[in-house]
Amino acid sequence: MELPVISNTAPEESGGGCSSSGCGTAPDALSHLPDSIRSKVQDHPCYSEEAHHYFARMHVAVAPACNIQCNYCNRKYDCSNESRPGVVSEVMSPDQAVKKTLAVAAAIPQMTVLGIAGPGDPLANPERTFETFRQLSEQAPDIKLCVSTNGLSLPQSVDELAKHNIDHVTITINCVDPEIGAKIYPWIFWENKRIFGVEGAKILIEQQQKGLEMLSARGILVKVNSVMIPGVNDEHLKEVSKIVKAKGAFLHNVMPLIAEAEHGTYYGIMGQREPTPLELEALQDSCSGDMSMMRHCRQCRADAVGLLGEDRGAEFTLDKIDEMEIDYATAMVERAKVHDAITSELEMKRALKSAPKFNPDAEEKPATRAIRIAIASKGGGLVNEHFGHAHEFLVYEVGPTSHRFLTHRKCTPYCMGDESCGDGETVLGQIIKSLEGVEVLLASKIGFEPWADLEKAGIQPNGEHAMEPIEEAIRAVYDELAAAGKLDQPAEAKAAA
């Protein structure tokens, strides 16, 4: 296959899979990065699984226009694959967005990052996006700025991006082959014309690759997002991963397609299926190579505010921020103190951990197999959530001497008080389905009924490690199972891994 990209030399074939340094490691998947990059991203709530429990981020929706159409997006709502679908974000003017950012940063001192990610393409709204960045880099110099783009207008925006000290850019790259592109992008708007099909996809791909190269050349960090679309680009993404990493992307984030019929997207309506969690994990593994895969992306809304997983957007609506008095100079001093405290806490934690790598090849002929263990956690690295209240489960792969974070699997909580308990049965069925491949589930508490159903589905519930650090709990559970001789048989999952 001839690829229409500029100097698309793939990196040297690595040892592959987990024998290279690229696999997710505990406590974070960033430990293999050069120090210069790691110091930039280790306190970034979106990039670091560890930091996201301590640092907060926010998005402002100032960029509603888009210059391409994606089959996973319905323009009536936010783009369903770059922000959570179903609710239209509150679109603001740049002035309003700046005021909101200052208000949030004053109220939530853990705030470190402001991102512009749509709805729409920020670089298809250059005036609105750059006006917001310009004001913020003056008025809130301590806040990191990030931007997400489809890449079509990226090459012409690189100079302006560099001016605003933006050191993180995310480009969504779903393909490097225009034939595949035509199945994902029905049209683009380019040089005052709508261009359909393969011709449009070819231009988009060329611009994305050129933009990636230009950003890398200037030392601006680039993360690449890809949406995994089964049967369309799933196999192809391995090639994409090699190319974008060879061109300098520091992180590749493969996200699952979201395609519910009620979102009204082409894929949703045409019945394109979403990948299963196991398919996603397998693809993330085969894309890992020498560079890290991002495994904890929550696909946040375009107007999300606060820590990942707890949206405080409702506290900062337009009418509420209008009434707020903001003394940003004082707030900035306070923020610096809070950040220093968090950073030293994180540094202490990092120093305490020896960060063992997940490296089955190096293990002494393991007599036992690796298993997946799911954790109900509210954060802080602890087993501290009731099964029935969990919005997601953290999934770890645990082997005889090491473990790694694999992914988080979202779910509707089984029981959020009385109101939703009527639907408990179907919700429980969905949760069990989402835990495919998991053998043990740790929660601070698990009710009698879900306990029995989990066991029936082959998942061993365990409430004995409530409030313990996750890493200690999974090690204890694994060692106990291994000692009981329950992990001797090589399972199919292990053989396939």
Place this chain on the structure above:
Amino acid sequence: MALEITEVCVGCYACEPLCPNKAISAGNPVFTIDPDKCTECLGDYEKPQCAEICPIEAAIVDELGDALNPLGSLTGIPIHLIEEYNTTGTVARPGV
């Protein structure tokens, strides 16, 4: 001779900066075209710019009320499924 924006407009701002005659203004959520200023881009561009970038089918119509981007023309979704979605808010998925 002027184009019009219908109530299905989602207010995405994409058309407004492209209009060579500054005929488009923001509303909430529906944008409007000033009929005295709209020339349908004659003499400026091959095709009306607002309709070329508009992502919403049937949001921009000509003076006869005909959509410049008819149903199905931008997304490729079959018309009967678009209608089913518009009436019920979802579809019985054919592929699943």
